Amino acid sequence: MLFKDIIGHVEIKNRLRKSVLENRISHAQLFLGSEGSGTLQLAIAYAQYICCLKRMDEDSCGVCSSCIKYNKLIHPDLHFVFPVVTKKNYAMPDGNTRDLISSSDYMFLFRKAFAENPHQNLNQWMAFIEAENKQGIIAVDESSELIRKLSLKTYESDYKITIIWMPEKMRTEAANHLLKIIEEPPNKTLFILVAENSDQIINTILSRTQLIKINKPTDDELITAVMVKYDYKKEQAAYIVHLADGNQNEVQSLAHPDIDDDSTKELLTWWRLCYGFNLPKNQYDLIAWVDVQAKIGREKQKNFILYSMHIFRECMMLQYAGESTVRMNDEELKAFTKFAPMINENNCHEFVNELNKAYFHIERNANPKILFLDLSFKLGRLLRS
Ligand SMILES: [Zn+2]
Known part of the structure; x- marks a missing residue:
């Protein structure tokens, strides 16, 4: 994900780039923005920029070996944690069956879902993984697995980056576990929490992360983007942006x-x-x-x-x-x-x-x-x- 492919957010992008160029990357950051603001996209673009091997002032190069892996979300030093449900005997694309328990088990589906819609909400994610009526959570085992992964050496980049999407769904035990590493992080470790609602995040986590508040792109930015992407006339694009109230998840559904x-x-x-x-x-x-x-x-x-x-x-x-x-x-x-x-x-x-x-x-x-x-x-x- 390149910064230039994300609609709007001129100031935030500047601020993020500057933190990298001036070597002032805070090790635990909370990207907070309502649904459809592009928050997860920004987190990924930021992580990619940090790890890019031929970084330019304004963006990642998009073509180095790190960027190529980031484009597919398969970089070995990039980890994701997000709400999941437990599934027994899941029929995998390769014909085998296995139990899906943690985020890493679900990563093949998460990549697909993100490629289809980078603005999906939690309900859509739950529908995508056919969770039926089960509630997605971030369980304590998830933090243990993460701690194990972070204790290993980095494979290819200086930084090990963990993006936690929807920390609102983190169980208290999982959060307490995670707090220990946030308080005493291994060198060159970065946590980016991507959340919609700070009221639902455990306070101790909140107080230990640097808050980056992310607003929706402006209507004008969105209208221009919709005109280009869907080949709409200005009044049609404006109508969609207005109906969706600037939420890019809804813009995507309405336009397509x-x-x-x-x-x-x-x-x-x-x-x-x-x-x-x-x-x-x-x-x-x-x-x-x-x-x-x-x-x-x-x-x-x-x-x-x-x-x-x-x-x-x-x-x-x-x-x-x-x-x-x-x-x-x-x-x-x-x-x-x-x-x-x-x-x-x-x-x-x-x-x-x-x-x-x-x-x-x-x-x-x-x-x-x-x-x-x-x-x-x-x-x-x-x-x-
Ligand atoms: Zn690159």
Whole structure:
């Protein structure tokens, strides 16, 4: 990860580079930023910069042997700790089965998840590793393994760097264990804690780390990046950035919703049922639809809401700016063109508001049956208004 590939954060990048160039690297740092701020990206870019063999003033070289390993997150002196669940007899890609217990066991999945979405939140990570209803934690064994690794000599670089993602999920015993090394660190050892919420981190850890507060990139920085990355016009990019409230995790979902082939059909069915809920037959079908939707799981429900927002936004564009500006495929155009006139300046804010609220409540474990039924009635009313 190079600094130049991270959106915004001009001042923080300067500060981090300066600490390396002036040889003032504090051995335990807490990178604190809300979801989608790019915090984990910054931690990795910083670590890569420290270890780069042909470091330049403004960035890592990106091509030395250290950078090549950093690009794949396989550098032997870079360690990760993050919340996991215990899995017995996991079928590995090589055909063998093994138990997955610690972060290092999960590293092959973590690399894949980070490559797909460097802004993932804990829920997405849990869904990615199919944790089902288990809660991800950083257990005490994790610190013991880390202490063992850190007692070894470095393999290839001067520094041994450990990035701890989501230390909020660290068990007290694990934290106490870790504190001992943070207090008396081996030479050239660096800990970077990457957290979203300092209230949930054990106080003794907090008091022993240097805080680096990371804000979201500015709207202008994000809008420019979205225009380039997704080939959007300025007003489309601005709309997405505004909807996502500057959270790059949500920006990514909104600009590029994770949908499968049936999503269009499913969404069309839903909007039809919402529109026609005043007919008794449709009410029956809507309740049956909600029953099914309630069971698909939280991540899929969130994707479905994001996909609804995406199509809703495209319907607005279709209505006000014409077909040439719209990013819908042929199937979507065919399915949703007739809904476009129902979305107008009177109801659009309420529409967005209701979908946003639903997304927010799904994330916080609202009852999905009640949520989707209530949302369906509201959308139906708005479509007919
Ligand atoms: Zn390099």
